[in-house]
Amino acid sequence: MVGAALACALAQRAFSVVLLEARAPELSWDEGGYDLRVSAITRASQRLLQNLGVWQAMVDDRVTPYEHMHVWDRAGFGEIHFDAADLAEPDLGHIVENRVTVRALWQALPRAGVQVLAPAQIRALSADAEGAVLTLADRSVLRAGLVVGADGARSRVRELAGIESRGEPYDQHAVVATVSAELGNRSTAWQHFMRDGPLALLPLQRDLFSIVWSTSPQEAERLCALPADAFNELLTAASESRLGHLTLQGPRAAFPLRLQHAEQYVRPGLALVGDAAHVIHPLAGQGVNLGFLDAGALVDALVAGRERDRSPGALRTLRVYERGRKGHNTATQLAMDGFKHLFSNDSGALSLVRNLGLGAAGRVAPLRRLFEKVALGYGLELPTISRPPHPG
Ligand SMILES: Cc1cc2nc3c(=O)[nH]c(=O)nc-3n(C[C@H](O)[C@H](O)[C@H](O)COP(=O)(O)OP(=O)(O)OC[C@H]3O[C@@H](n4cnc5c(N)ncnc54)[C@H](O)[C@@H]3O)c2cc1C
Numbered sequence: 001m002v003g004a005a006l007a008c009a010l011a012q013r014a015f016s017v018v019l020l021e022a023r024a025p026e027l028s029w030d031e032g033g034y035d036l037r038v039s040a041i042t043r044a045s046q047r048l049l050q051n052l053g054v055w056q057a058m059v060d061d062r063v064t065p066y067e068h069m070h071v072w073d074r075a076g077f078g079e080i081h082f083d084a085a086d087l088a089e090p091d092l093g094h095i096v097e098n099r100v101t102v103r104a105l106w107q108a109l110p111r112a113g114v115q116v117l118a119p120a121q122i123r124a125l126s127a128d129a130e131g132a133v134l135t136l137a138d139r140s141v142l143r144a145g146l147v148v149g150a151d152g153a154r155s156r157v158r159e160l161a162g163i164e165s166r167g168e169p170y171d172q173h174a175v176v177a178t179v180s181a182e183l184g185n186r187s188t189a190w191q192h193f194m195r196d197g198p199l200a201l202l203p204l205q206r207d208l209f210s211i212v213w214s215t216s217p218q219e220a221e222r223l224c225a226l227p228a229d230a231f232n233e234l235l236t237a238a239s240e241s242r243l244g245h246l247t248l249q250g251p252r253a254a255f256p257l258r259l260q261h262a263e264q265y266v267r268p269g270l271a272l273v274g275d276a277a278h279v280i281h282p283l284a285g286q287g288v289n290l291g292f293l294d295a296g297a298l299v300d301a302l303v304a305g306r307e308r309d310r311s312p313g314a315l316r317t318l319r320v321y322e323r324g325r326k327g328h329n330t331a332t333q334l335a336m337d338g339f340k341h342l343f344s345n346d347s348g349a350l351s352l353v354r355n356l357g358l359g360a361a362g363r364v365a366p367l368r369r370l371f372e373k374v375a376l377g378y379g380l381e382l383p384t385i386s387r388p389p390h391p392g
Contacts, residue, residue, distance in 0.1 A: 002274030003150025040285035127269030167260030182244025269313035296383025
């Protein structure tokens with residue numbers, strides 16, 4: 001998602017772009033089912049996709065706006081409810097299947113003039129301020145002013161560049177599935193913080209939700225293997241029946257969760273974006289949104305560098321991107337990490353803080369507003385492509 005968005009944006013700004021992809025994505029599927037991988041797309045990401053000219057195709061395909069978000073804690077004291085109407089907004093964001101985003105972007109790549117090589121695997125890489133030389137598995141050689149690693153958490157580009165990535169596995173896996181809810185979706189995203197991890201219910205169409213249930217690896221394995229009826233009972237209990245009875249509507253899968261951050265985002269002739277640079281806990285649904293902000297910031301830096309006649313691989317140009325994004329990504333990672341530990345700790349003091357925290361957030365208007373602005377992607381130093389249009 002992040003690499004294809006960046007490729008489109010750069011090609012639309014008259015950069016010459018080649019996109020290398022290890023596995024060309026499937027662009028047709030049975031429309032009756034839902035992708036197990038969905039993302040909550042913030043307003044800033046929506047604007048980026050609008051400015052790339054792909055948002056309407058995604059809407060025509062299938063996206064689900066949500067107007068409310070309800071977060072509560074296992075102890076039952078702390079609750080926050082976010083309402084788009086309080087902000088005079090039509091919604092708080094959209095739940096989008098990853099394959100819908102990928103299809104719209106992949107259809108836009110040739111229109112933007114991006115040359116796509118897929119399947120393609122990098123075997124060797126050297127990069128300096130003059131540019132990068134890539135050797136592919138079929139021994140062909142590519143030369144470029146800049147190589148961008150947008151190749152996910154286990155980035156080969158990062159590895160070949162020798163950039164360290166610090167991190168650790170969370171002792172959690174996320175179980176994902178599509179379920180139906182007896183009480184319908186009420187245009188609400190729900191999140192229940194429990195001791196073993198948060199349960200998120202993200203609204204799809206009609207009465208359907210995509211769930212992301214973070215729990216211990218052993219419990220995740222058990223949940224995926226249980227008969228459907230037993231799974232439905234446990235899931236309904238975990239949601240405290242707030243949406244009535246929940247019923248599985250297809251397969252389940254589990255993903256291991258990691259915290260990871262690259263030591264550097266840039267080297268002469270090379271940059272990392274998206275999960276190649278940082279991986280965070282999915283509890284606030286920020287992963288791909290941070291990646292889109294990286295893409296937008298790198299576009300701004302490269303356009304500004306070109307205006308000063310600098311080559312795209314010049315470290316001065318790339319550092320502007322790194323400075324613009326690393327702090328924000330670190331702060332978001334720390335916040336998610338803090339949330340995860342806060343809610344999985346049983347100590348009385350933390351429990352008190354936790355309940356006061358959620359309770360206070362529910363009551364104090366400015367704090368609520370801050371939460372809502374983050375959900376909407378506002379209140380940040382946004383790249384040009386993610387900003388609202390100028391009034392008038
Ligand atoms: C359970 C779960 C729920 C999530 N929910 C949300 C959410 O609600 N909102 C949100 O914003 N984020 C969410 N995320 C995070 C989000 O999915 C990731 O942040 C996002 O997919 C990262 O996008 P990316 O393009 O950087 O990397 P990826 O999606 O990992 O894409 C990397 C691409 O690079 C290709 N590639 C890999 N290696 C090579 C190679 N050697 N050569 C060529 N190509 C290669 C891959 O085929 C792939 O196409 C969730 C994650 C999980 C696990």
